[in-house]
Amino acid sequence: MESLFPALYILAAASFILAIKWMNSPVTARRGVLIGELGMLLAVVGTLLRHEVVTYQWILVAFFVGSAIGVPIAYYMPMTAVPQRTAISHACGALASALIGTAEYYKRLPHGFVMGALVLETLLGFLTCTASVMAFGKLQEILPTRPITYRGQNYVNLGVFALAVVLGIALIFHPEQTWIYPVFMTLALIFGVLLIIPIGGADMPTVIALLNSYAGLSACAMGFALDNKLLIVAGALDGSSGFILSIIMCRAMNRSFSNVLFGAFGTIQTSTTENAPRPVRSASAEEAAEILDAARGVIIIPGYGMAVAQAQHKLRELYDVLSKRGVDVRFAIHPVAGRMPGHMNVLLAEADVPYDRLFEMEEINADFPRTDVALVIGANDVVNPAARNVKNSPIAGMPILHAYEAQTVMVVKRSMSPGFAGIDNELYYLDKTLMLFGDAKAFVGSIVKELSTAVAVR
Amino acid sequence: MNNYEIAIWVFMLAAFLGFELIRRVSPLLHTPLMSLTNAISAIAVVGAILITGEKNASTLSRVLGFIAVVASVTNVVSGYLITDRMLKMFKKRGDERK
Numbered sequence: 001m002e003s004l005f006p007a008l009y010i011l012a013a014a015s016f017i018l019a020i021k022w023m024n025s026p027v028t029a030r031r032g033v034l035i036g037e038l039g040m041l042l043a044v045v046g047t048l049l050r051h052e053v054v055t056y057q058w059i060l061v062a063f064f065v066g067s068a069i070g071v072p073i074a075y076y077m078p079m080t081a082v083p084q085r086t087a088i089s090h091a092c093g094a095l096a097s098a099l100i101g102t103a104e105y106y107k108r109l110p111h112g113f114v115m116g117a118l119v120l121e122t123l124l125g126f127l128t129c130t131a132s133v134m135a136f137g138k139l140q141e142i143l144p145t146r147p148i149t150y151r152g153q154n155y156v157n158l159g160v161f162a163l164a165v166v167l168g169i170a171l172i173f174h175p176e177q178t179w180i181y182p183v184f185m186t187l188a189l190i191f192g193v194l195l196i197i198p199i200g201g202a203d204m205p206t207v208i209a210l211l212n213s214y215a216g217l218s219a220c221a222m223g224f225a226l227d228n229k230l231l232i233v234a235g236a237l238d239g240s241s242g243f244i245l246s247i248i249m250c251r252a253m254n255r256s257f258s259n260v261l262f263g264a265f266g267t268i269q270t271s272t273t274e275n276a277p278r279p280v281r282s283a284s285a286e287e288a289a290e291i292l293d294a295a296r297g298v299i300i301i302p303g304y305g306m307a308v309a310q311a312q313h314k315l316r317e318l319y320d321v322l323s324k325r326g327v328d329v330r331f332a333i334h335p336v337a338g339r340m341p342g343h344m345n346v347l348l349a350e351a352d353v354p355y356d357r358l359f360e361m362e363e364i365n366a367d368f369p370r371t372d373v374a375l376v377i378g379a380n381d382v383v384n385p386a387a388r389n390v391k392n393s394p395i396a397g398m399p400i401l402h403a404y405e406a407q408t409v410m411v412v413k414r415s416m417s418p419g420f421a422g423i424d425n426e427l428y429y430l431d432k433t434l435m436l437f438g439d440a441k442a443f444v445g446s447i448v449k450e451l452s453t454a455v456a457v458r
Numbered sequence: 459m460n461n462y463e464i465a466i467w468v469f470m471l472a473a474f475l476g477f478e479l480i481r482r483v484s485p486l487l488h489t490p491l492m493s494l495t496n497a498i499s500a501i502a503v504v505g506a507i508l509i510t511g512e513k514n515a516s517t518l519s520r521v522l523g524f525i526a527v528v529a530s531v532t533n534v535v536s537g538y539l540i541t542d543r544m545l546k547m548f549k550k551r552g553d554e555r556k
Contacts, residue, residue: 016498017475023491024482026548033542036498040534047504053511062510062524066531073532074539079547082489085540089496089533096526096533100505103522107515113462212492216499220469226505227461233472238499240476245488335485342488346544354551360485 008046009230015039016234020241026355043230079350080307083208083339084139090211091132097218098125102185104225109175117224119168123188124218130192132211138201139339145201154262157194164188195261202304202381204339206249206260213242245341252335252361254387254397280416283434285443288410289450291434292318295372295408297328299364301401302344303337305378305413309440312351315377317448319353325451330357332364332401334382365402374406376427377440378413384425393423409433412440490544497537503530 015035022032047053077085101122104110110118137143164187171180199207216238223231250257283291292298300319306312322329331353337344345358368374376383383403386393403409404427411428413435427433436443483491503526509515510523 012501016501017479019494019498020476020479020483020491023487023494024479024484026484026487026545026550029487029490029545029548030542033494033538033545036494037538040497040501040503040538043501043504044507047507048511050508052508052513054513055511055515058510058520058524059507059527062506062527063531066528067535069528070532070535070537071539073536074543077536077540079544082493082540082544085536086489086492086496089493089537092529092533093496093499093502096500096506096529097502099522099526099529100502100509103509103519103526107509107519209492212496216495219499219502222502222505224462224465224469226508227465228504229465229468231501231504232465232468234498234501236469236472237476237479238495240473241480241491241495244477244480245492248485333485340489341492342485342490345486346489346547349544349547349549352547352549355486355548356550358486 005046005050008042009228012039012043012046013230013233015042016237020237079346080310082346083204083343084136086208086340087132087136087139087211090208090215091129091136093215094125094128094132094211094218096125097215097222098122098129100222101125101225102181105175105181106178109178110225111175112172114225115172115175117221119171119184121218121221121225122185123164123168124214124221126185126188127192127195128211128214128218130189131196131207132192132215134193134196135199135204135207135211138196138199139204147198147200149198153194153198157191157262160187160191160194164191199261201339202336203260205336205341205343206246206253206257208340209242209246209249210257210261211242213239213246216240216242249336249341252399253395254399278429280428280435281431281433282437283410285436285446286450288434288436289447289454291408291410292322292327292373292375292447293325293451293454295327297330297367297371298322298373298375299330299332299368299371299403299406301332301334301374301376301379301383301403302348303334303377303379303382304339304343305380305440307338307343307347307378309378311377311440311444312347312353314441314444314448315348316351316353318444318451319357321448321451330359330364330367332359332361332403334361334379334401337379337382361399361401368402368405371406373408373410374403376403376409376411376413377444380413380425381423383427384423386423386426389426395423403427404430407432410436412436412438412443414439486548487545490541493537493541493544497534497541500530500533500537503527503534506530 019032019036022028167184220235387398506526
């Protein structure tokens with residue numbers, strides 16, 4: 001019987017690997033979730049049956065409480081709040097592994113390799129926990145989403161982190177000095193907060209991915225401390241996943257890791273905004289509807305503004321009515337559009353836009369010159385030609401969607417205020433650009449109305 | 459070969475496997491991917507059960523373990539369910555709408 005348990009763990013690890021493998025396509029992805037659940041079940045059963053586990057009542061109560069919290073979150077969380085949920089679940093995961101590490105430390109006061117793993121586990125766990133709570137606060141807009149900076153910030157952060165590392169190393173060599181541990185723990189918690197303070201909303205995709213990676217690595221370090229291979233495998237999968245996603249996000253902004261974490265992007269604005277307002281061409285919903293109706297190909301470019309205005313359902317209606325009239329409508333998704341990797345895709349999928357109409361930047365950029373209308377909704381920096389033309393622009397070198405190459409560009413926007421990076425957008429002043437001022441949801445709604453009544457008249 | 463050495467081998471191979479698998483995931487599914495890996499990393503529940511269920515665990519261990527089980531079970535349950543809820547929404551042309 002006892003020899004069965006390692007087999008359960010091995011099967012669980014294999015299930016997790018398959019689960020991630022099947023995520024490569026929307027066709028097999030749900031199967032992936034199923035096998036992932038199976039793997040988790042095997043792991044939990046395998047653990048409950050182990051002879052070290054004798055008292056069950058607390059575990060059962062905890063299972064019940066956890067499910068009572070988890071199920072409502074899963075079913076009632078609106079899709080626009082997915083980035084917040086992700087941040088909170090990183091916090092929970094990291095907290096769990098940090099607390100387990102703490103309990104292990106006080107129980108065993110281990111030396112050498114195991115203590116090293118425990119220090120890594122708790123350091124990553126505690127800092128990820130507070131950092132994720134801070135990220136949640138910024139995403140939920142309880143905290144200001146603008147980066148908050150002060151002089152010497154990076155030195156303070158570095159100092160706190162270095163001190164935590166030094167104390168961690170001291171603990172590895174003198175684990176019996178238990179007074180060090182609470183200090184170490186507090187420093188790790190504080191560092192998590194300090195790390196997120198200077199980070200602005202538009203950098204959240206990178207930061208969330210990075211926190212995902214840390215939470216995974218913390219679970220992985222726990223695997224080393226408990227000598228449990230299943231934890232190592234699952235933690236490494238999560239760690240590498242978060243790491244790759246954050247690299248993809250950094251590349252999509254042409255910035256380095258250190259620039260995202262320590263660069264405090266978005267604090268350099270006001271340099272370009274003081275000059276006098278330049279003339280732009282604006283249009284009404286009626287005019288916009290006429291142009292869209294006459295078009296053969298339309299590419300819609302959504303951004304975070306679409307999520308804020310909850311305009312995805314109206315966009316779906318626009319997609320429907322235009323498709324019915326023979327217009328080829330596609331969506332172009334920039335990798336960093338929104339607040340987490342893949343944010344726009346989920347929102348559009350929620351609104352029933354078929355996923356084979358969503359295109360990645362590389363797939364669709366070459367098609368813009370042959371496109372009649374590029375409709376930009378709530379996106380700004382990801383279509384700013386300054387990234388290609390202006391050498392000293394803060395977003396210079398960032399890959400963008402080539403909306404400016406379309407025959408006509410329409411931009412739905414509340415006002416002329418600059419975007420997150422605080423840079424004026426040349427796109428708005430082009431002769432072929434029409435500004436559609438108003439709330440994204442309401443404006444798209446009235447375009448749809450115009451188009452549908454036009455059908456009725458004919 | 460001692461245990462630690464084996465553990466490091468396992469880590470190295472799993473990390474490389476993870477890189478190769480995740481590179482192939484389409485950006486379309488990056489959000490569900492993140493919730494799924496999040497649920498998977500709630501495997502920390504294993505460690506939490508071991509701490510909480512031990513025979514002569516101290517009160518401190520029990521309390522910390524209990525919170526850890528609650529936190530990771532929350533992640534397991536909400537992580538898998540919300541991933542599935544998201545994936546259900548991804549439809550191709552033709553099979554959209556019922």
